[in-house]
Amino acid sequence: MTEYFEVIDRDGAARIGDLRLAESITTPALIDDVLTDAGSLWTADRSVPDGDEETLTVLPHRGFPAGTPDEVQTAFDPAVPDIEYPTAAVVTPETAADHGTDAYVLSGGSGLVGHSEAFVDAIVATRESIPPDAGLYLPGVATPGNVATLAYAGVDLFDTDRAVVRGTQGWYLTPDGEFRLDALDELPCACEVCRQGIDEFDREDCLEHNVATLEAELAAVRNRIREGRLRDYLEGQARHEQWLTATFRRLDDQYAYLEQRTPLVRKAEITAASAETLDRVEIQRFAERVTERYRCRFDAPLVLVPCSATKPYSDSQSHGQFQDAIHFRGHVASMTSPIGVVPQELELTYPAQHYDSVVTGRWSETEIEFVVDVLEAYLESNEYPRVIAHVPEDYRAITERVEERLDREFEYTVEAHPTTDESLANLSEALAGKPKYRKRERQHNVIRAIADYQFGAGAGEAIFGDLQVESHYPKLRANDADGEQLAAMVPEYGVLSLTLAGARRWIESDVPTKRVEIGGFVPHGSVLAPGILDADESIRVGDEVVFEGPDAFAVGRANMSGPEMARSSRGIASEVRHVTEK
Amino acid sequence: MSQPSPEVYERGKGMDAHNQVMREIRSRNDASYEPDEPTRVWIDRDNTPDGVLDSLTIVLNTGGCRWARAGGCTMCGYVAESVDGGTVAHEDLLAQIDTALDQERETHDGTCRQVKIYTSGSFLDEREVPAESRQAIAERFGDRDRIVVESLPDFVDREKIADFREQGLETDVAIGLETATDQVRHDCVNKYFDFADFEDACAEAVAAEAGVKAYLLMKPPFLSESETIEDMISSVERCGAVEGCHTVSMNPTNVQRYTMVEQLYFDGGYRPPWLWSVVEVLRETAEEDVTVVSDPVGHGSDRGPHNCGECDDRVQTAIKDFNLRQDSSVFTQVECECERTWDTVCDREKSYSLPLAQ
Ligand code: SF4
Ligand SMILES: [Zn+2]
Ligand SMILES: [Zn+2]
Numbered sequence: 037m038t039e040y041f042e043v044i045d046r047d048g049a050a051r052i053g054d055l056r057l058a059e060s061i062t063t064p065a066l067i068d069d070v071l072t073d074a075g076s077l078w079t080a081d082r083s084v085p086d087g088d089e090e091t092l093t094v095l096p097h098r099g100f101p102a103g104t105p106d107e108v109q110t111a112f113d114p115a116v117p118d119i120e121y122p123t124a125a126v127v128t129p130e131t132a133a134d135h136g137t138d139a140y141v142l143s144g145g146s147g148l149v150g151h152s153e154a155f156v157d158a159i160v161a162t163r164e165s166i167p168p169d170a171g172l173y174l175p176g177v178a179t180p181g182n183v184a185t186l187a188y189a190g191v192d193l194f195d196t197d198r199a200v201v202r203g204t205q206g207w208y209l210t211p212d213g214e215f216r217l218d219a220l221d222e223l224p225c226a227c228e229v230c231r232q233g234i235d236e237f238d239r240e241d242c243l244e245h246n247v248a249t250l251e252a253e254l255a256a257v258r259n260r261i262r263e264g265r266l267r268d269y270l271e272g273q274a275r276h277e278q279w280l281t282a283t284f285r286r287l288d289d290q291y292a293y294l295e296q297r298t299p300l301v302r303k304a305e306i307t308a309a310s311a312e313t314l315d316r317v318e319i320q321r322f323a324e325r326v327t328e329r330y331r332c333r334f335d336a337p338l339v340l341v342p343c344s345a346t347k348p349y350s351d352s353q354s355h356g357q358f359q360d361a362i363h364f365r366g367h368v369a370s371m372t373s374p375i376g377v378v379p380q381e382l383e384l385t386y387p388a389q390h391y392d393s394v395v396t397g398r399w400s401e402t403e404i405e406f407v408v409d410v411l412e413a414y415l416e417s418n419e420y421p422r423v424i425a426h427v428p429e430d431y432r433a434i435t436e437r438v439e440e441r442l443d444r445e446f447e448y449t450v451e452a453h454p455t456t457d458e459s460l461a462n463l464s465e466a467l468a469g470k471p472k473y474r475k476r477e478r479q480h481n482v483i484r485a486i487a488d489y490q491f492g493a494g495a496g497e498a499i500f501g502d503l504q505v506e507s508h509y510p511k512l513r514a515n516d517a518d519g520e521q522l523a524a525m526v527p528e529y530g531v532l533s534l535t536l537a538g539a540r541r542w543i544e545s546d547v548p549t550k551r552v553e554i555g556g557f558v559p560h561g562s563v564l565a566p567g568i569l570d571a572d573e574s575i576r577v578g579d580e581v582v583f584e585g586p587d588a589f590a591v592g593r594a595n596m597s598g599p600e601m602a603r604s605s606r607g608i609a610s611e612v613r614h615v616t617e618k
Numbered sequence: 619m620s621q622p623s624p625e626v627y628e629r630g631k632g633m634d635a636h637n638q639v640m641r642e643i644r645s646r647n648d649a650s651y652e653p654d655e656p657t658r659v660w661i662d663r664d665n666t667p668d669g670v671l672d673s674l675t676i677v678l679n680t681g682g683c684r685w686a687r688a689g690g691c692t693m694c695g696y697v698a699e700s701v702d703g704g705t706v707a708h709e710d711l712l713a714q715i716d717t718a719l720d721q722e723r724e725t726h727d728g729t730c731r732q733v734k735i736y737t738s739g740s741f742l743d744e745r746e747v748p749a750e751s752r753q754a755i756a757e758r759f760g761d762r763d764r765i766v767v768e769s770l771p772d773f774v775d776r777e778k779i780a781d782f783r784e785q786g787l788e789t790d791v792a793i794g795l796e797t798a799t800d801q802v803r804h805d806c807v808n809k810y811f812d813f814a815d816f817e818d819a820c821a822e823a824v825a826a827e828a829g830v831k832a833y834l835l836m837k838p839p840f841l842s843e844s845e846t847i848e849d850m851i852s853s854v855e856r857c858g859a860v861e862g863c864h865t866v867s868m869n870p871t872n873v874q875r876y877t878m879v880e881q882l883y884f885d886g887g888y889r890p891p892w893l894w895s896v897v898e899v900l901r902e903t904a905e906e907d908v909t910v911v912s913d914p915v916g917h918g919s920d921r922g923p924h925n926c927g928e929c930d931d932r933v934q935t936a937i938k939d940f941n942l943r944q945d946s947s948v949f950t951q952v953e954c955e956c957e958r959t960w961d962t963v964c965d966r967e968k969s970y971s972l973p974l975a976q
Contacts, residue, residue, distance in 0.1 A: 073968060076840075076841075076842070076845065076968070076969040078801070078802065078805060078806055078840045078841060078845070078969055079799065079801060079802055079841065079845050079848075079849065080799075080801060081801070094970075097969065097970060098840070098969065099840065099968060099969030099970030099971070099972065100840075100887075100970075101839070101840065101882055101885075101886075101887025101888060101969075101972055101973075102882070102885040102886045102887035103881050103882040103883070103884060103885025103886065103887040103888070104882065104887060105635070105639040105878070105881065107635040107638055107639055108632075108635045108636060108639060108878075110635065111631040111632045111634065111635035111636075112632050112635070112805065126970045141970055142970075143969075143970035143971075144887055144970075145971065146886050146887070146971070146972065146973055146974070147885045147886030147887050148886075150886075151886075175968065175970060175971040176966075176967075176968075176971030176972075176974050177971075195966075197962075197966045197967075197971060197974055198974070200962055200966070201959060201962050201963065201966075201974055201975045204955075204956075204958045204959040204961075204962050205926075205956070205959050205975070206955070239955065239958065
């Protein structure tokens with residue numbers, strides 16, 4: 037059972053953790069100074085160490101260096117003793133398992149750095165085999181250049197070994213690369229030892245600088261994780277080395293691993309600055325849900341419009357002009373890279389109003405292909421009588437390809453630019469004679485569209501079949517026919533938060549539910565991992581979850597994924613919003 | 619305790635695993651050898667109890683190491699099936715000796731005072747070298763002063779040694795002890811005899827008025843740099859304390875083809891020892907009552923013991939110098955910035971983080 041490590045915050049596979057020694061350490065962090073090595077069993081038998089609360093004791097081990105054949109690992113892997121004090125077990129991806137220790141030391145790291153495939157396979161396999169609330173230590177490899185990527189992949193604990201060794205070899209390390217000390221004309225750093233200038237700067241200084249820089253980079257990484265923006269940082273930072281870029285690309289291919297660890301909503305904005313942005317879980321998830329869960333409930337032509345820099349789109353000047361011309365006679369969907377297609381009801385839903393992209397009017401082939409795929413799938417799952425493409429010239433590469441693939445024709449209304457009088461008149465003209473839909477219909481459809489997106493296809497009707505909407509967009513309240521509140525819309529993320537009545541309707545419906553089974557207690561404020569007996573695999577951070585136990589029924593928002601809830605022995609699993617005793 | 623036959627060695631799951639892996643790795647090698655050609659012949663200068671002598675050194679092809687056929691030692695690239703059928707005929711063995719003698723005549727002025735015969739197995743194992751061949755070879759070299767023959771401890775027997783003593787040859791048995799630490803010899807090297815067997819072999823040699831030269835292996839797989847230094851220092855000390863063992867030859871591992879060590883090396887999990895580590899052990903044990911020599915094969919290359927590339931030749935020269943003079947002041951002359959890196963590695967490297975530096 038994990039006793040001396042706790043996960044506090046998550047950003048994808050990266051975490052903020054607390055190594056709970058006598059003096060607690062916030063991870064990702066360097067742990068050289070708090071390690072006690074009980075010794076290698078390759079050279080001698082070792083007695084089980086006493087351990088202490090000040091340090092993390094690495095239990096007697098047989099390290100298996102990179103390339104150790106599986107048979108040899110199996111034959112020589114030692115039993116792990118159970119000690120009261122903070123302990124770590126040495127493992128490989130092959131031997132990793134739940135040993136009941138607080139942390140795990142991954143052996144053979146020197147064979148992984150520089151090799152993205154081996155690295156990603158090893159980290160994913162190890163993380164999946166050890167308890168989610170245990171720390172993962174990758175010894176001997178961290179540098180200021182790679183530590184953000186290592187943390188992003190899911191490593192919590194590091195040491196200064198590599199930074200010091202490189203310093204003794206005359207390598208000056210920075211977050212964006214390694215430089216030969218003797219080839220530098222000046223020192224690109226303001227750390228204490230670098231301030232003396234380059235003239236007297238020797239290898240001892242160099243290793244001090246390397247360690248200081250590694251520490252600073254780890255602080256930056258921790259901040260990024262807290263902000264939920266480590267990925268945005270990496271898309272730029274990791275570019276200085278091929279293998280690091282390759283590593284986060286390969287991690288994107290491990291979609292299941294990342295998806296399970298990526299929250300449903302974040303506060304932070306996504307900065308879409310690279311082609312890899314399209315592969316992010318948040319982007320893929322949105323596209324998948326819009327095309328597979330969402331269903332358009334308006335009986336109106338589809339009007340495709342370009343996105344705007346202002347978010348939500350409806351607050352922008354251009355969209356205001358479009359809306360004036362459309363005047364509730366068409367269903368608006370915005371086309372955008374990197375999100376794909378955003379139906380008007382979901383314009384607030386994360387990440388539709390949480391991204392920032394460099395708008396150049398020049399689409400890369402990858403972006404075009406991405407939006408084409410999404411639009412094609414969108415039109416296949418939604419039946420529109422007509423499609424009006426009110427888009428500028430540079431969007432036509434997309435729309436035309438979709439027309440070709442679906443063998444249907446769109447109506448184009450733009451002359452020169454979407455907001456010219458002529459274009460807007462064309463748009464209005466195209467909708468002439470169409471009926472206008474009502475505000476209430478609009479509001480109902482927003483609630484139901486978000487329900488589909490959040491809970492699954494059909495949830496809009498299943499949970500909100502009889503619906504009355506109160507208050508003003510975007511702070512809508514969803515009540516049932518009798519006026520009892522079922523949910524409220526959260527404008528910041530464009531999602532619904534359920535009441536107990538809403539939660540009951542959800543679990544009584546056919547829509548897949550996210551249930552957590554708890555022990556005999558009444559949770560207040562939050563539910564801790566040890567109180568959880570079982571949790572649905574599909575739960576993600578930020579999901580609405582229903583708690584059921586012998587004494588209580590509750591609803592709240594998850595702080596952990598379902599697998600993490602089920603396998604953790606420490607940490608806050610979920611906030612609880614409403615609870616009732618049974 | 620131990621019998622060097624594969625049947626008896628198949629004990630313990632660690633050994634099974636090592637053997638299974640090594641058999642598979644060795645099977646990728648398809649080289650084969652002629653039975654009437656020695657594997658290798660060269661001339662050395664060695665520090666012996668009689669002073670520094672030229673030695674005719676012969677690696678006899680005796681049909682290969684039986685242990686290697688079962689799988690064998692993790693670092694040893696000795697070809698398991700070196701000849702078809704496994705046993706080399708008496709005539710072929712003598713033909714190999716003739717070839718070696720021819721080579722000596724061509725490359726050396728006069729006969730070397732010492733002859734060393736290795737077999738990558740056991741010269742004293744009569745399944746490898748029958749008594750008849752052993753006696754004939756002893757006679758061939760009767761005109762020399764000293765002879766060294768390689769053997770595993772189990773085959774060291776005063777009667778067999780007598781064949782050489784009767785020719786008036788000062789005789790040493792070279793034993794591939796690898797390390798005095800049984801655990802390391804078993805689990806890292808996968809060689810299955812105990813230090814006690816080595817002590818028994820030394821007693822046999824002493825009874826035949828012969829000596830023993832122990833061969834140690836610096837840095838088998840799975841050991842960190844500091845662990846291997848410690849292991850070597852204690853091994854030298856323990857060897858020196860055994861009566862009859864007058865010389866220790868401590869040899870850094872080099873990455874041989876078709877071995878487990880090579881597989882680790884390819885995947886980034888093995889680095890041969892630093893030459894500084896060799897120096898450290900020689901320095902630390904200089905006062906021991908035993909001659910310590912080292913022959914770093916392939917020094918300065920990635921696959922051999924090496925430092926930074928700048929200082930390898932200088933350090934190697936100092937080691938060679940030390941071999942002949944046994945005076946550790948030879949090392950005060952060599953310095954290099956990479957010593958600091960080596961020092962850091964010794965301080966920090968663990969079996970779970972190795973290698974920390976290339
Ligand atoms: S080191 Fe000696 S015993 Fe071991 S496999 Fe090689 S030849 Fe055989
Ligand atoms: Zn600096
Ligand atoms: Zn050097």
